[in-house]
Amino acid sequence: MVGPANKRQKREEYKNSKGDKPATELPKKKFYRQRAHANPFSDHQLTYPASPEHMDWSSHYPAFVLENSQEQIDAESEANVQTGLAVKRLKQDIEVADIGCGFGGLLVALAPIMPDTLLLGMEIRTQVTEYVQERIKALRAQHPGQYENAACLRANTMKFLPNFFKKHQLSKIFLCFPDPHFKARKHKARIVSTTLNSEYAFVVRPGGIIYTITDVEDLHNWMAQHFNAHPSFERVGEEEQEADECVKVMRVETEEGKKVERNQGQKFVALFRRLEDPPWR
Structure with a gap:
């Protein structure tokens, strides 16, 4: 006797049937669900360029x-x-990276606002990456000529960010609701650290902005502390921050942001500007 299909079987059945559906149909998120976080130190089966x-x-x-x-x-x-x-x-080159883009809410919200800028979502989870790719494909079919500037790929940016972007290529990086890694022994896995901030400084051009948002105040303070301590970054003032259109979108368009809104939680935002490199002596 064959029992009811499990989640994996249902997912495969759904994906196999996509060829019979119109190209404009958006993917169903329930068939692409995956654990909330992945271990960035694991040897995932990743494809990345040598440079x-x-x-x-x-x-x-x-x-x-x-x-x-x-x-x-x-x-x-x-x-x-x-x-x-x-x-x-x-x-033209990619200018905006959404690191840990999740289900792509910010990515697809920014694409029409910045139609002449190439945006890239980077996500480590396989199923979630596939969902965003299918979402963008359907949006392109629904709106010919739009969303062509948005894309998503599977990547571990903690290991391979400079493999994708050359020096000073990016104008914006978004770090939206990253894994808090609450335990002290897990802090080394946080997406903001002294070492990683130097990699962000390498790929972000002077004058470029790193956007951070979280609902965890301790993580917010951690990110601010590490960026403030880095010689390549300075904190953006609150008035300039609140006038930034990308901040307004970032607060409301990510899936995590919407969840925090439903739970009436707080959102902590901080922006950091890439400074000019000091002259060589």
Whole structure:
């Protein structure tokens, strides 16, 4: 006697049936649920480039691939010489990274607001990454010409952030409701630390902003303490912070943010500006 299908079987049945559904249909989140957090120190089965020059973004941003022109030929030739691979080049670089993007609420909210900027969601959980990718695909089908500037990939940024982005490439990084890792012995796994802040300083251009939000006051203080102590960052004033349109979106569009809202919890926000590098002596 065959019993009722378990969660994994239902998930597979749903995914196998997607070919029969219209391209505009949004994925159902219940079939992509996964544990809230993943261990960043585990050896996940990840694919990552040896360097930013080795990364081919063309499948993620097909609308932004250089057209068949001398410019494209020159760009691809240069890339192929550097990497030894056939790498298609984009018209522009990615500028915004949502690290730990979850189910992509912030990503898809920012995409129409910043239509000329490439945004990338980075998520370590397999099923959640797949959900965001399917969500973006459906939104592109629903709204032709929109959401082409948003994409998501599976990545462990604590290990491989500089593999994806070159020096001073990004103008914004979002760290929204990261895992608090409450226990002291787990603090080394927090997404903000002295070491990781130096990596953020490498990929964020001077004048760029790192956005943080959490409902855990201890984590908020931890992130502020570590960014304030880093010579490459300064805290953005509250008046400028509250005038930032991205802050308004960040407060209300993430899934965790909506959950905190329902539970009438607090949200702690802090922004940090990348400073100019001091001159060499």
